[in-house]
Amino acid sequence: MINSSKPDTRRNARPYLYGQEAAAVAQALESGQYGHTSVTEEFEQRIAEFLGVHDAVAVTSGTAALHTALLAAKAGPGDEVIVPSMTFCATIQAILAVGATPRFIEIDPATLCVDHQLVLEAVTDKTAAVMPVLFGGRPVDLSAIREDLDERGIVVIEDAAHAFGSRHGTRRVGASGTALTCFSFGPIKNLTCGQGGMVIPRTPAEADTIRRTRLLGVVQSQGERANTTSYRVEGFGLRYQLSALNAAIGLVQLDGFQAAEDTRRHLWRTYRDALAPLDGVTLVDVDVDQAVPHLCQVRIAHRDEVFAALRGRDIGVGVHYPPNHTQPAFAAFRRHLPETEQAGEEILSLPFHQHPTEPDIDLVVTSLEQALTSAGGSSGRGRP
Structure with a gap:
């Protein structure tokens, strides 16, 4: 495997190569x-x-x-x-x-x-x-x-x-x-x-x-x-x-896929455990026992403010995806989809690929907590 010693939380996603x-x-x-x-x-x-x-x-x-x-x-x-x-x-x-x-x-x-x-x-x-x-x-x-x-x-x-x-x-x-x-x-x-x-x-x-x-x-x-x-x-x-x-x-x-499968599941579970104490954060369920996760997403209030704050801290968050029925190219097919529209305003993808280590995930979650507090989207640690 290569690049495993060079974790990178600046990017939301990143290829992983095995060396051959x-x-x-x-x-x-x-x-x-x-x-x-x-x-x-x-x-x-x-x-x-x-x-x-x-x-x-x-x-x-x-x-x-x-x-x-x-x-x-x-x-x-x-x-x-x-x-x-x-x-x-x-x-x-x-x-x-x-x-x-x-x-x-x-x-x-x-x-x-x-x-x-x-x-x-x-x-x-x-x-x-x-x-x-x-x-x-x-x-x-x-x-x-x-x-x-x-x-x-x-x-x-x-x-x-x-x-x-x-x-x-x-x-x-x-x-x-x-x-x-x-x-x-x-x-x-x-x-x-x-x-x-x-x-x-x-x-x-x-x-x-x-x-x-x-x-x-x-x-x-x-x-x-x-x-x-x-x-x-x-x-x-x-x-x-x-x-x-x-x-x-x-x-x-x-x-190398068995290693990818194991690593992605482990990292997703690590995020799940690290995010659990945060108020105002809902983890999108991927059914990790069955899925090989491709994304790790949360739903939060004040998403755009939090996104900007995390990008300002060099944390590679993303949004997957803006709902298609709101796109100009697909306006002819638009319908009112309230659940989708609300999700489109709240979803935030955290850096998720095979490079980060557990300390990197802790950095992402700590930065998220600070950004939420600044944006008024969370009261910090501790469940209600």
Whole structure:
């Protein structure tokens, strides 16, 4: 592992490298083949084995994963996709990219995730898909309405950008076989490829569709095209293939993932214990026994003042995320979502990655306590 002796609470998130990534990329470079190669296919196979699934399809980003999953689900113009507003804007942009309409729904204020009743209440005759966001790494259980969704032909597409490695019970997220699951392997995710994503299909037919889509609709693989004078394009497609260079990084990251899982859970629990005595601070629950946490968030009054004060102290806090239904680009889909709007005014993400030590977390929490007192948002230590 590298960088572990250089903790940094100045940044909200930060990549973590294990020390072999550069050599793996150099080896891929020396091969002279940088695009989709056997390295990419090995990464797909290793991810499938890790999750306990039959197949995994690598793409260029988490957004590309969502886009290709929506295309595989045949969502398009005239369709609605049920989605929480509390997510990164990439989720919504993927819906718009297929011509569908985002139907924003409310969140559970304790988890910032949707629950099955909220989803079911939002279903209409136009609903083509439901896109639960596994916020902060927390699993979302829609099993109670699975039969209703299946009867209506509604596809579940899990936005698991935050949730690689998390579990539904004894299975890893992505292994249920009942949802198209989309992961992001961006720079600051629990597992990084530098940039990349993955779709976990439910069936071989879905896998074939996604593979064709990521290669511009071309049926033949790169190897097959090398031995023919032509190729066949059978449908719409995009250039979404994951390069060997990115896949090489991912393979090293996967080898170290157990350490990442253990470290992230330990750090989240350390934050939980350190924050417990503070008045006026509510920790957003990620279900740490099941999740591999991607964020550590609190809800506080006077958030903007506290944010500014902590930034002034060089503490790398952030906000994940401003609700999408309040964004100018998505104004046509705006609805009144009071729980989401209140959360958007209160949430604060604390520095959370694999570099900080327990003393660093103590520094963050002490700084938060001082900022809260200055802003009038807390009376300091001690529960009411």
